[in-house]
Amino acid sequence: MKIVHIGVGTFPPVYSPLGGAIQRRIAELAQAQSTRGHEVTVFSPGHDTGSDRVGEVDVHYISTRSRPPLVQLEYQARVMATLRRRRQSFDVMHFHSQPEGAWASRSNPALKVLSYDNFYFRRGKRSGLYPLYQRALRAFDVLLPCSHYCLEQSSSYWALPTDRRRVLFNGVNVEQFREDLAAGQHQRELLQPRKRVILYLGRVCEQKGTDTLLEAFPAVRRADGDVDLMIAGPIAQFAQRHTRDRAIWLSRMETAGATYLGLVPDDRLVGLLNLADIFVMPTRELEMFGMAAVEAQACGTPVVASDHGGLRETVPAEVGLRFAPGVASELADALVTLLRGADLRARLGTGALENARQYSWDKIAVSLDNIYEDFIGPGATRHQTSHSALNLAIGGGEGAEP
Secondary structure, X not given: OEEEEEOOOOOOOOOOOOOOHHHHHHHHHHHHHHHOOOEEEEEEXXXXXXXXXXXXXXXXXXXXXXXOOHHHHHHHHHHHHHHHHHOOOOOEEEEEOOOOHHHHOOOOOOEEEEEEOOOOHHHHHHHOOHHHHHHHHHHOOEEEEOOHHHHHHHHHHHOXXXXXXXXXXXXXXXXXXXXXXXXHHHHHHHHOOOOEXXXXXXXXXXXXXXXXXXXXXXXXXXXXXXXXXXXXXXEOHHHOOOHHHHHHHHHHHHHHOOEEEEOOOHHHHHHHHHHOOEEEEOOOOOOXXXXXXXXXXXXXXXXXXXXXXXXXXXXXXXXXXXXXXXXHHHHHHHHHHHHHOHHHHHHHHHHHHHHHHOOEHHHHHHHHHHHXXXXXXXXXXOOOOOHHHXXXXXXXXXXXXX
């Protein structure tokens, strides 16, 4: 099968250490699909337009000049122009969190698929573009939210057709994220923490609940004076640092007694996750899946997570404890319970390893193959995109190639 994955039009690129869940999903799926014998191509934003090959995957980088939100349309138009110039055809065009792809590809006969982790596209109902994006979403042959929570919320919000929705979970690279005592010991020697370590890995911001964690930690330290809280990740989205926000967060972390590691490279992640006795994911809102929590589980680390969104699916009782989002006292109680219960930590760590295996990218790729085949295999009923509706939505015909 010939498959093209088309990432979002804004930075970071797909193959970047700053990439989040979307970029990692594209890279991992492309690799897993190529291993299964598919011919896979990836399109990604880039500082310069050009091509590369990563493993068995062809990668095309597309540079753009527009600012958001128009950059999304420019990027998609340039992707389609590149395909036309190269006269490339695909069985599947798999878009990621980019509903504009329905407009750009409306004349292409390939199966059109959209994966998404957040369904508030371009501010949703608040922007006035709701009807246009609703038409775009309905034009895809298959819609793939990353969790049942994301499916329910997005279906209600956009009134999506039920016959084209499937859940495709995000996954975890179980070869990269695994039990590795030596890597954990190396980080312990490097960082010299107290006896026990609580780790937060992700963006430092209120949406991710970092403020709740910092509010909770002094109570944890009073209950157990031999514990450190380590925080790793960018302050604000994808390390776009705003000086004032950065100074405020650094001050809050220092006041709480947390150790800030900054943005750590990928090759340190496994060591940090193996160093940690507890991984904490205190997201306050809009957590559709919780990839970092699953990566921690793949290292055998129990998780404390907010009782919110996709975390209810990825952090079951067998792998960790949950608390009410934004309630620092409940978070502190959960952390203290785990710190004081060595047997509980061991049991949850075993459950975490077992739970993480179901999210291996190999298994996710098999599920995705089955979804593709449901819609393009013998006897499948393909949704036919309404070209007239989409043309009306964007004001006319094909548009000039960039």
